[in-house]
Amino acid sequence: MNDAAQTTPLKDVAYIRAGHPFRGAVEVFANGSVAVVQMKDILPTGQIDWSSTVCTELIGRKDPDWLKQGDLLFISRGSRYHAAYVDLPPPFAVCGAHLFHLTVRDPGVVLPAFLAWQIGQQPVQRQLQQAASGSHQLSVAKPALEALEITIPPMKTQRLLVDLADMALSEKTLLTALIRNREQELDALANALASGHPLNFS
Template sequence: MPTAEHGNATVIQMRDISPEGDIVWASLTRTQLSTQRPPDWLGDGDVLFAARGARNYAVCLSQVPAATVCAQYFFVLRCKTDRLLPEYLAWHINRRPSQHYLRNNAEGTDQLSIRRAVLEDMPIAMPDLAQQRRLVALAEAAVQERRQLDALAQNRERLLDALAQQLLSSSASTHAIP
């Protein structure tokens, strides 16, 4: 979609989604949509599915700014039953069995893609809502753990860099590698 500084909508693109599935709302591009047909605005609980590329994943949206759409390489999934949580649906799509199904059914030579019919035919296990909530909470805890571990590793690297800098600064004799 073309960029329009004072456009009437923002658009979610692949680059706006982190590997963990977070959307950087502040980085969305503004665009001007035609007013001939009202857009299908995104809302909380919508699930975006990246249908093109080597990595097909799903993201459940929350805190969606008004007047937001997504780029054409996403499918928008909306749960039509109250027996399926959108967060659970995204989690299920991102798990290994579903990813295996998607890889086996991807099409294309230059760029792999998933047809909508393939996605609609994907088997989805639907435990009761309490179990879905527990699985979503467990997945969120795993993401938080991963973020904390990454932060610890980055802190350790900064510490090691600071120690190396301190050794170079305080050493009276530094030598080149022989």
């Protein structure tokens, strides 16, 4: 690939598969060997909350599409269609039916973390909003996802963008924690004031 950014359909960049075809609700087993990632387990930051996933057992002769390090999970329903980066998955994990399972074809050409970042940005989000359809709840179908136009810059640029995105997330996490602590401090002062106790501003 040359130094210029190139645009290509997502299907040429990644393998796209539907989530595991569970029949109805996921049956939960307390000591199940398979973790199941559902929409509820994907944080707004694009990270997967493995601690909130349920465990189950899979029955069938065909090997499931196990989640691997560097895979992506695409949320196809709702008001924002972002991709989650699969990081440090358990040995056996699958995703639910309302998620698409993406595997980058050649990580030497496209960094999975970069692809996840780009899918969450405004230019791609506009494409997804235009492609979404449905009468009761908007969703993005597999053909529309496959046709999504992705811009691929040189690898050095991809790494820089991923590093910047990671720094922005770290800064946001820190600021959110500081704001939460300040709000808790103000709540404590308000309660002390209402109950007639001395106010501690230290």
